[in-house]
Amino acid sequence: MTVKMKTHITSRTQGVSNKIVDENKENIVKISVKDFNFYYEKSQALKNINLKIKENTVVGIIGPSGCGKSTFLRCFNRMNDMISGIKYEGAICIDGKNIFDKELDIVDLRRNIGMVFQKSNPFPKTIFENVAYGLRINGIRNKEYISEKVSRSLRNAALWDEVKDRLNQSAFSLSGGQQQRLCIARALAVEPEVLLLDEPASALDPIATAKVEELIHELKKKYTIIIVTHNMQQAARVSDYTAFFMMGELVEHDLTSKIFTKPSKKITEDYITGRFG
Amino acid sequence: MKKRQITQVLGFNFLRLCIALVILILAVILYDIVSKGMGQISWEFLTSMPKDGMTKGGIFPAIIGTFFVTVITALLSIPLGMGCAIYLNEYSKKGKITRLIRMSIRNLSGVPSIVYGLFGVVLFVQLLHLSTSILSAGLTLGLMTLPWTITASEEALKNVPQYYRDGAQALGATKWQAIRTNVLPYAVPGMLTGTILGLSRAAGETAPILFTGAAFYLPFLPRSLSDQFMALPYHLYVMATQHHAIEKVRPIAYGTALVLIVLIFCMNFFAIFIRYKLRKVRIK
Numbered sequence: 001m002t003v004k005m006k007t008h009i010t011s012r013t014q015g016v017s018n019k020i021v022d023e024n025k026e027n028i029v030k031i032s033v034k035d036f037n038f039y040y041e042k043s044q045a046l047k048n049i050n051l052k053i054k055e056n057t058v059v060g061i062i063g064p065s066g067c068g069k070s071t072f073l074r075c076f077n078r079m080n081d082m083i084s085g086i087k088y089e090g091a092i093c094i095d096g097k098n099i100f101d102k103e104l105d106i107v108d109l110r111r112n113i114g115m116v117f118q119k120s121n122p123f124p125k126t127i128f129e130n131v132a133y134g135l136r137i138n139g140i141r142n143k144e145y146i147s148e149k150v151s152r153s154l155r156n157a158a159l160w161d162e163v164k165d166r167l168n169q170s171a172f173s174l175s176g177g178q179q180q181r182l183c184i185a186r187a188l189a190v191e192p193e194v195l196l197l198d199e200p201a202s203a204l205d206p207i208a209t210a211k212v213e214e215l216i217h218e219l220k221k222k223y224t225i226i227i228v229t230h231n232m233q234q235a236a237r238v239s240d241y242t243a244f245f246m247m248g249e250l251v252e253h254d255l256t257s258k259i260f261t262k263p264s265k266k267i268t269e270d271y272i273t274g275r276f277g
Numbered sequence: 278m279k280k281r282q283i284t285q286v287l288g289f290n291f292l293r294l295c296i297a298l299v300i301l302i303l304a305v306i307l308y309d310i311v312s313k314g315m316g317q318i319s320w321e322f323l324t325s326m327p328k329d330g331m332t333k334g335g336i337f338p339a340i341i342g343t344f345f346v347t348v349i350t351a352l353l354s355i356p357l358g359m360g361c362a363i364y365l366n367e368y369s370k371k372g373k374i375t376r377l378i379r380m381s382i383r384n385l386s387g388v389p390s391i392v393y394g395l396f397g398v399v400l401f402v403q404l405l406h407l408s409t410s411i412l413s414a415g416l417t418l419g420l421m422t423l424p425w426t427i428t429a430s431e432e433a434l435k436n437v438p439q440y441y442r443d444g445a446q447a448l449g450a451t452k453w454q455a456i457r458t459n460v461l462p463y464a465v466p467g468m469l470t471g472t473i474l475g476l477s478r479a480a481g482e483t484a485p486i487l488f489t490g491a492a493f494y495l496p497f498l499p500r501s502l503s504d505q506f507m508a509l510p511y512h513l514y515v516m517a518t519q520h521h522a523i524e525k526v527r528p529i530a531y532g533t534a535l536v537l538i539v540l541i542f543c544m545n546f547f548a549i550f551i552r553y554k555l556r557k558v559r560i561k
Contacts, residue, residue: 077447084370111449121440123459134448137458183444190448 027054030194030224031076034091038068038075041085045071047248049090053241058216058225060239060256062232064271067245069228070118073196076226077113078106094194111138114187114223115196119203120179122171122186127163130171130182134190149189156222157185158215177208181215188219195219197227201234213238232272236260244268310534317532326496331516332525336533338498342411342491342506343540345499347480349415350422355472357419358426362468365427366434367442367456379431386424393421394485402489412502414490418479425478429471433464466555473548477541483510493519509537 031053038046045068053059061069074080075092078099091098099109111134122130131150140146150167154160159181163174171182180200187195197216201209216225216238229235235242236256243253244263252259252268263269270276321335328334361382369375397417407413437460445455483491492505493515499506516530517523 079443079447082443082446107449107451110447115447117440117444117447119440121438121444123441123444124463133445133458134450137445137448137450137454186444186448 027056029053030055030094031226032093034093036075036090036092037088038071038080039087039089040083045248046075049250051243051250051253053224053226055224056220056222057240058220058227058238060235060242061226061228061245062230062235062242062271063245063251064276065230068248069245070198072245073115073198073226073228076194076196077110077115079115081106111190112192113194113196114190114192116180116183116187116198116200118199120176120183122174122179122182125171126168127171127174127182128167131185131189134186138190150185153185153189154182156188156219157181158211158218159185175208177204177211180204180208180212184212184215184219193223195223195225197225199228199230202230209234232274244271246271307538310531310538313528314531314533314535317528318535322532323536327494328496330522331494331520331529332522336507336509336512336529336536338495339507339509339512339533340536340540341498342508343480343510343537345411345502346415346418346486346490346506346508347476349412349502350418350479351472351476353416353419354422354426354475358423358472359430359468361423361427362430362434363456363461366431367452367460382424382427386428388421389484390421390482391484391487393417394488396420397485397489408503409488409490409505410503411490411499411506414486414506414508415502417485417489418482421482421485422472422475422479425475426468426472429475430464430468433467433471434460436467437463466552469555470548470552473544473551477544477548480544481510481537481541483508483514486511509533509540513537 029052031051033049033051033053036046036049037044049072061072063069071080075088076094076099080086088100091100093099094113097104123133125133128147128150131153132146135146135149151160151164154163159178162178163182166173171179174182180203184195184200201212204212213234216227219225220240227235227239229238239256241253242256242259244251244259246267252263252265254264259268260272263272323335323340324337325335326337365375365379369378394417397413397420401407401413401416402409407416441459441463442452442455445459446452450458479485486508490505491508491511495505495507513530513533516526516533520526
């Protein structure tokens with residue numbers, strides 16, 4: 001089991017690192033959302049969403065509070081399944097496979113789709129153990145492999161230099177921005193292909209925010225990233241594509257440069273220019 | 278002085294009076310028992326059998342009996358109670374039925390102990406033929422402690438933030454993995470503390486063991502779980518109210534009371550100690 005898991009992860013790593021992102025080349029579609037509806041017990045939260053997300057791009061999801069952004073994000077790794085009384089319709093395909101397929105193992109799905117929550121939420125463990133957690137629950141016991149993986153994940157999350165001398169201290173001893181990057185490192189350690197970021201910088205000061213945004217730029221070379229944000233400037237800065245949601249509907253989805261300069265719908269323009277929201 | 282300041286001063290002093298009164302009562306009880314029971318305590322008192330119709334000798338069989346009965350109580354109520362709490366807090370769907378179950382459990386903790394005692398007779402002694410024994414008494418006390426264990430354990434689980442569960446599952450942990458590795462380690466100190474407090478209460482109970490296994494006088498130690506036994510609280514009850522020479526055995530009664538109180542204090546301190554200890558470990 002351990003060996004299998006390890007080879008599985010390494011082969012995937014190599015696959016990712018060999019891939020060179022060519023700015024001119026059209027990236028392949030990683031995720032496609034088809035006629036997707038989502039219902040809570042008493043209301044419909046998402047209405048007929050259609051969306052294609054390309055590999056190694058960052059998609060920013062913006063929209064007023066309560067428009068269904070976070071609900072949408074939590075559909076990709078099926079975190080909404082924990083809520084009772086929910087219902088899905090339509091499909092979300094990742095690499096062509098529908099994630100709502102009955103055959104699909106939800107544990108595999110979540111390993112493949114990393115998520116970083118709004119509030120930085122390190123576990124009450126050491127910095128090292130936080131990052132190692134995902135590996136351990138996936139049955140990896142090899143100590144050298146784990147420590148190698150932890151340091152690589154911390155480097156990829158641009159946190160290594162700040163914590164390398166205190167890996168055995170509590171994760172709570174880190175600052176807010178560091179904690180958030182630790183959570184990103186924790187998600188990276190299990191080698192996901194897609195990263196979901198739910199307002200990752202909403203509780204951070206401008207300097208820490210800048211660091212996280214820089215990191216997102218770096219990460220998109222390897223991962224496909226979907227980020228929910230309240231902050232319009234942030235969406236403009238970090239995302240290649242922007243999707244604007246309102247009242248559970250996808251109003252507009254296009255290149256970020258287009259959405260922020262020449263949106264095709266009046267309501268998008270109104271929202272972006274701050275006329276409401 | 279303004280009126281509301283006067284109210285404030287009066288209010289504070291009233292609250293001070295309340296706390297002083299409570300401490301006073303506690304102090305009087307403790308002083309009475311310690312001063313009259315202390316003279317009785319000796320190595321011999323703790324380790325020898327009662328003699329001459331319990332007018333002389335020690336309380337060794339009662340200490341041993343209470344110990345074993347408490348062990349049986351713990352063996353029943355810890356796994357069962359923690360299991361129930363985990364199910365209720367982590368797995369059960371929130372709804373009317375769960376609320377009803379939870380409410381019933383809370384209500385069970387208010388059922389008088391004599392009712393548990395009689396229920397124990399019917400269930401364990403008569404129906405399951407376990408006879409009046411350590412086992413029957415321990416199981417009866419276990420049932421009585423369950424609502425406490427479940428409630429305390431559930432509170433401890435509730436105190437673990439939701440994101441420990443979500444975060445773990447988002448990394449690909451199954452629900453049980455998330456609970457085992459990221460919830461239980463932080464809930465166990467609280468669970469144990471509540472459970473031990475419940476056990477210490479059970480160790481001091483008389484009514485549930487009265488009909489299910491405690492013996493008036495046994496000049497020997499129980500040899501198996503199906504033997505009757507002497508227990509500290511029941512022994513105290515006997516010495517204080519049922520003995521033929523009550524005045525003569527009064528010092529023994531005080532000695533027994535002191536031993537029982539010290540035992541229960543020790544258990545409570547142990548509960549506080551492990552909570553403190555485990556809390557330190559987890560922050561590291």
